[in-house]
Amino acid sequence: MQLSLSAVVLLAIGLVILIRGGHLKWPAAVVAVLFGFFLASTTVAPEIRQGLEGVTSGISRINP
Numbered sequence: 876m877q878l879s880l881s882a883v884v885l886l887a888i889g890l891v892i893l894i895r896g897g898h899l900k901w902p903a904a905v906v907a908v909l910f911g912f913f914l915a916s917t918t919v920a921p922e923i924r925q926g927l928e929g930v931t932s933g934i935s936r937i938n939p
Contacts, residue, residue: 882927 890907893899899907914920 890899890904894901894904914923
């Protein structure tokens with residue numbers, strides 16, 4: 876749960892930056908948010924979550 880909340884916050888910040896910078900218009904942002912919302916309820920969602928968990932666990936294993 877902690878990982879998904881962090882990812883949502885980071886993606887939301889990125890979306891706001893893109894909108895405020897003029898790189899993404901509001902209608903496209905709404906479509907992107909709705910796409911993510913509906914994608915979360917499909918059968919692909921567990922694979923996407925596993926992929927993100929794999930990437931984050933790989934990054935956390937990197938020692939500086």
